[in-house]
Amino acid sequence: MILTDFDYARPAGLDEAVALLTGTPGARVLAGGQSLLPDLRAGSDSARLLVDIRRLAGLRGTTRTADGRLLRVGALTTLADLASDPLVLAEAPELAAAARANGDPQVRNLGTAGGNLAAAGRPTDLPAAAIAAGAVVELAGPGGRSTLPAEEFAARGAPADAVVTALLVPAAGPAAAFEKSADRATRYPVCAAAVRITPDGPRIAVTGATPRPLRLRGVEDRLRGGPYDTEAVLAAFRAEPRELFVPGRGTSAEYLGHLAGVLTARALQRAERALA
Template identity: 80%
Template sequence: MILADFDYVRPVGLDEALTLLAGRPGARVLAGGQSLLPGLRTGEDRASLLVDLRRLEELRGIERTPTGIRIGAMTTLAELAADPLVLAEAPELAAAARANGDPQVRNLGTAGGNLAATGRATDLPVAAIAAGVTAELAGPGGVSTVTAEELAASGVPAGTVVTALLVPAGGRAGAFEKTADRATRYPVCAAAVRITADGPRIAVTGATARALRLRGVEERIGGGPYTTENVLAAFRAEPRELFVPGRGTSAEYLGHLAGVLTARALTRAVQAPA
């Protein structure tokens, strides 16, 4: 299909971008465009105005902070996947970024855009939930924050821009595993974990209606051992309706697959060098 009619503007500052979004009903943020543009082409998405953020250098870059790592929302997935600081201290995020699509997708797609994507499972939100990421948002009311888990449930409010991902300090004990659809490379199921002093944080996507943290599984496996048998038993105790069948897969199969991927991720996290 041909793209529907819309206006396009490329602001040079965040304040200008927010003014444009507030002043036009139906205005949408354009970051990498890897989800939005195909949606506009198929008619799944609508926009009266695209506000392109690619000139906003203030939204790029990765830096250490007193509490962890700050990742600018316009940082590309390729940059996120290769950054030494992220690789060392948030490996689940680096692995999720690396799992996205192909090199062309990763060179255009952005951390903020992937985190904010709705309507189809993507890789970064599940890793962000496991890592305890907080998203920084800028909007008409100023700057606010929301957890990655809350963002996955509610989406980004209209007229608001994701400006950064705030990653708490957590060391190397994190990992990501994925089974991808062969045609699209979207996750059939993906699992991410981070092992903390209070026990593991576990999240899944693809097999569920949205990216979810599985607190019940966390409680059942506790401090370990993180054997495949123990992890699968914890997943079998989850309600079957949690897992949404699709693409020829049953809820039972997806629940089992989520458990297998989680067990692999936990093993990888435990074996990571200190």
């Protein structure tokens, strides 16, 4: 039972959805509902208006952009579809693995890529993979279409008057991976690491153990040129400031820093094997 009062609207198009969000302070976007609806039930969140975008055309599915360099993942693409999409598996495997790691089958069948990216205050898996991939988030707002780097989007959150429409992901082939240690009760990550090996060196992002999904540029610099063996990766993580890792229930900053290093080493080694 949801104990908060709100109005409900199902816009016929994206422009109408943006107008509803812009014209109603406290309006919220409803997509898969896997984060928002539990919070409304618990009373930990509220909404004056739910703007249901689930039937908007053109926001589902994954395609390659005309130049072939990017994958366009529609915001309403379910996590289950993202996890099994052959194009994503071939060109952005860290994204597919992160989608597959989310929740349980019901969550993956209903939860959406856009909702997972925009789930404020929840350590979801997709943002770290998007950051490691160098992806950008596409938004539709009152000023038209705009984009934000995934890292900046994770820091700022979704604007209240905008709709996430797509995730634009550089196509990279198999040189990417995702590893996660999950909380048994919630399936949220105690720590998760996403990596992508590029000609300029590794891109590494971590979530769960950090205040928000973060790209670890210091670790990247220390590992530039390799090797990616476990001891080298752990040494790179030991050089990071301990305050980067936020202790949680039954964990310490030292433990989380070590766990992040172990998961990153596994992901880098998996990505490296895929290149061989």
